[in-house]
Amino acid sequence: MAPRVKLSAQTLAVLRALVAEPSRWRYGYDLASETGLKSGSLYPILVRLADRKLVEAHWEEEQPAGRPRRHMYRLTDDGLAAASAALAAQPGASPTAAPAAVRRLAGESS
């Protein structure tokens, strides 16, 4: 039997926001507004997800007028699979989670 893995509510909130529109590049304040997380909580979560190659990040290429360039984030293919599985494994979701994918995400919650 696969061990039960607990992801923090904050991590799940970030994953939920990223899964909603997986192809769209998001930026920090955008994600913070949607999830209600403070920057000090959001960025360490993004760092962990990026370390595990579940999130890809890049700087905006063009210099926009009137503001600095943003660092943008979205789920990788692996990240999308892992996030979908993690969200599906939550109570109330359909029981189709892939345990290995959930365990891969678990590293960042510990």
Added chain:
Amino acid sequence: MTARLASALTRTLAGAARMLPADRRPWAEALQAEADQIPVGRPRLAWLAGGFWLIAKEGGMARKIGYWTGAAAIAAAAAWVVWLSWRAAGPADPESVTDRVRVLVGAGALASLPWVARRRGLFGPVADSGVARLVRIGGCAAICVMGLGIVRVDRHAGINGVVGSGHFSWLRETAGLAILIGVFAVPVVLKARLPRTEPEASWLTVMVIGVGALVLVPMQAFAVGLAALVFAATSRRSAVTVASWTVGLTASLPTAIAACVLPFVLGNLYSAMVIVALVATVTAGCAGAVAARLMPEAGSPDELHAARIRQGTYSGAISGTIGGLASAAFSPILGEMIILGLLAGLVGGVLGASITAPRTARAAAGDLSALEPDLQ
């Protein structure tokens, strides 16, 4: 006012981000780049404050600050001991030069060894584990306590006292240091000349030579040796595993407690010292056995056996040394227990590991044979 504060925070955040490793810096810069988009006032201040939390978390700042605060405290303690030694020994005391040199050499070793050997990486930088940092700071503190012990003995001995250290002699000091270097070279020479020597035999040889050396070397040479051991054992190149450190540290507690309690319970210093040395040997034996068992299985059986003996010996030596140092720091048993603890720890560690290593090797073989039916 808030805008000014936010501006100051932004500048400070930019400076603090430089302390992060290169792969983490873009995250702090990303957070900072978005600060302009956050509504002015408390939301922007909170956003920037989160940046400091990110830097503290990703840069391991709490651990670094703790370590460097500890290092600064050690430097202050060493300076204090040097000052005390100058105050304690009067110019009329013929042994004052010896005592001052002892204290100065100990403090000098603490200050210079990591710097001198940093390029070769033998003594520093410290390994990336909390236990290694704790032990390095604790070991340096113990050497300061040794210095305090010297000052205390000197103060009570008085002019021409019986508990003195004799007149200063360059010949004796240099010979002591040479003996100590020789002891450290023994394992290297043994490994190079007799590569097939059993690990137990190598360690026992080192112990026998070590006993002789520790009796002969003057205290300041011993302080240099102890400082070298602490820095080498806690450096990034150290072969001591975190498990061995943890087991050794835990096993040192009974010795330290026995050393603090027994002199008062028994009322006889020498009986207490014998019992404390026995406790140190037994606990070091247990530490050696446990550390050997905790060694993960890898490599050939011979390599695994040697690795288990090594880790068991390290763990026993750690247990005995720390127990001995704690004894010297907190109880009337001074000085002797530092040496006795180290030796008892080495003996116990080698014995404990020798008992456990073959058994676990056989157990591992047994486990594999149990799997054979499944493989067929």
